[in-house]
Amino acid sequence: MGSLPEYGRKEVPGHLHHLRTTTELKAQRLKPADGQQPVTLLRVYRRGHGWGEFPLYDPAQAAQMRPLSAKQQAAMKARRTCPNCNVVRRYVAYRVCQECAVKEQQECMELQSRTYWRCCRVSVTPGPQGRDGRCEPCWLQWVIQRQFEGERFAVWSRACPGRYCQKVTATDAEVSAERAARPWRGPRWCPPCAERDERERAEQLRADQEARGHAREARRDEVASLIEWARAVLTDPDTVVLDAVIRGEACLTSGSVSANARGRITRSGTVSPTRRAVFRK
Ligand SMILES: [Zn+2]
Ligand SMILES: [Zn+2]
């Protein structure tokens, strides 16, 4: 075979176009006859296999394959019949035939072009472009809503944002000039509202600081009383301190533990995890 000329799919010269590979012969129920030699080689790239060389035979010299039995013919026909259009194709129709698959795809795309994706409404004809997937009613509603919100924003940006104050503090032109020169800090305050807001903020800040101070003082007092108690307990000769780190399930969270001066556990007392427990004799 090494001496045979080799061609790619598109390089086969015109006078060799009638040649067939064994697979192509098989599709015509032919096979290379005994001793039939290939005329040339076909170079083909197959995905997953790489480049391969396949002998090309002259179908005029090929031998007929054994005829199919009636059962085989029926099976072959069944494999090639499209379940959708019932047409017998020249290839195996796996789900539907290629023609039906193309038609399905076109129908799907056509339905998609008539469907508004925002509300999933389907119209008879494709809707106008540039409405961002909105049908006519949805589009009108959106436009009205946008106008309404725009107007509400304009009213808000013209007026003082102070509490119970609707005084107009800027014209539309002033607002747009301020918004163009970013960052825009919101509507202008009227002088009384600005003064009141400043005062309220200062008062709030002072109240917060006072509250934090009170909390700190309360904690300090609590700690001092605890220290006092601990000192009293440690100087008491009748008290033993049991210092235990309790882990996992086998802890003394609600168990009863007692101890005497020699460290023997004898009497009841409740211990919570990672706390020091003090027991009196
Ligand atoms: Zn079909
Ligand atoms: Zn809609």
Ligand SMILES: [Zn+2]
């Ligand atoms: Zn105001």
